[in-house]
Amino acid sequence: MASIKSIKLAPDEIKMCAVRLNGKGDTHIEILYTIKEKHAKKIAAKLMCVSELCQIDEMGASAIQEVANIMTGSFFNALSHGTGFRVDLSTPDYKNDELHLLVDLSVKDVINPVDAAVVADVELVGESSGAKLHMIIIQNPDDARKLLANHKSGATSAQEAPAYPVGGENSELDALLGDILGEK
Template sequence: MKDLSDIRLEHLDILKEIGNIGAGNAATALSQMLNKTIDMKVPAVKVVPFNEISNLVGGEEVVVAAIFLRIKGDAPGNMFFMLPVDEASRLVQQLVGDSTIDFSEEPINEMGASALNEVGNILAGSYLSALSDFTKLNMQPTPPDLAIDMTMAILSFGLVELSQAGDFAIVIDTEINELGEDETIQSKGHFFLLPDPESLIRIFHSLGVPLDE
């Protein structure tokens, strides 16, 4: 198979564009759910060596609430929706209307976990449907799963598949910003898309920019 090192700037730009379309969809869904202005954008698509990936989320040991979904279909991959644990608590408190939910405490509040999973589900679903419209590839998320732990411990799990083919990941990193009345950023999350190596080849192929040129 082709090596990921064949990826050029042009390919990354295309991924960024697709990412932005998916993020737009997901932002609309989340805004409606929360009745707030949510802004999502893809600041960059990067080829990141494994040992630098944690820098993207502010350090290896930062505790985050992460929802994991596996993408099935024509272009398999892993997806993570990550929020600092305090932000996740706040989001779910608003969503469920229960201000006692605190994800930094064990055991995890079941109602809260279920609500957060649902947020992840909606985000992933709207993101993926934009992606599959654009690429004409069939992509479906598995049911979401939640973990609250160190960033790196969670991310590394999503890299296992990729790690069999190389030592770096293509990371489509999406910033999720909740905007206040005066357009200020109130909270920040990350949405990671980690396509399996074969999937990237398939995605580029279906977009008419194959990797092996």
């Protein structure tokens, strides 16, 4: 566990572009995609079929939101397939701010009824551009436990994805969740 404010970033990484989405239903998951502003401008320009953007306007933000919406839809489809949970996706919300403020908004939405959050950061790196996109997944520990408990432990057909170690098969994650919840 670490304080978001204690994360040190290079000066060109302090101001980030982000898209926030959440899934609610059988579980609650906050998803926050963050990317350096210079890379977000390049993505928006490409999607808008222009050579360059000086700033991200409403159309640029909409283009970036749509990319995040597609990625999150795929993530929640896989989650539903792997757990059987129904999760409804929110509309994307574009923000431009400092990383700790962006993460703080999502964390505040998941920490009830406990005063803790499970945060996972998945870094996606463009092979030729080197652009880094972070997919920050935030849940309260109770919802994280629910996901682990409902993971399908084996594929029943060739079309299903293989099972990965979770829940009782992943003692390190269980121990971390137990520490967060104050269980012995």
